[in-house]
Amino acid sequence: MLIIAHRGASKLAPENTLAAIEQAVRLGVDAIEVDVHHSEHELVVIHDRWLHRTTNGQGRIQDHSFVKLRELDAGSGERIPTLWEVMTAIHGRCDLNIELKGIQDVIPVLTLVDKAVAELDFRPEQFLLSAFNHHLLFETKRIRPEMQVGALTASCPLDYANFGSVLGAYSVHICMDAVTQPFVEDAHSRGLAVYVYTVDEPEDMHILIDWGVDGIFTNRPDTAMNVVAKH
């Protein structure tokens, strides 16, 4: 079962910051998940559209220039990183799941992925693009059929079989509250890998290992690595 550091090692350092990324890499996680928004012509790594929960700023991302966003404190003196800074920090040392949050156009993301493969020791298969907005994933596959995409879902929708057959998704990313063992088995029979979010309790981790889940998103990758090692 892959351990994916959710927003970096976000129990150990402020979420979606370079500090959280570095902690996760040093722990030896399989992958890191980050949330990405557009800010003017840049891609920034932050979860919410609104700034007040994770920074000392107010209002929405779109209310600020990129320069002003970069002046904010994203926790413990960390700045809101750009996606390129995150890629540079990881430098191919683990996989990267880019969740398309405040994104309308996938081309700038694909351009940065190409640049990371060319300049930062990443292999193309180390990238996984995911989104709750499956239209973005459909567009990604149209432009770049070989790109791995993961379909996010907060529930267990009736039509999830389409994630593989219509969308061409590599994986389904399902909420811990919705996942069941039959779902995992059925998704596998359809060729979909199953990743579950957000799993911080060791008891849940043990259950998901038994169900044959392929990966978990966790704020506690250190705990998850212990669980996997001892299971």
Ligand code: G3P
């Ligand atoms: O990608 C898994 C998970 O991060 C999706 O939910 O709200 O944490 O971005 P959220």
Ligand code: CA
């Ligand atoms: Ca996310």
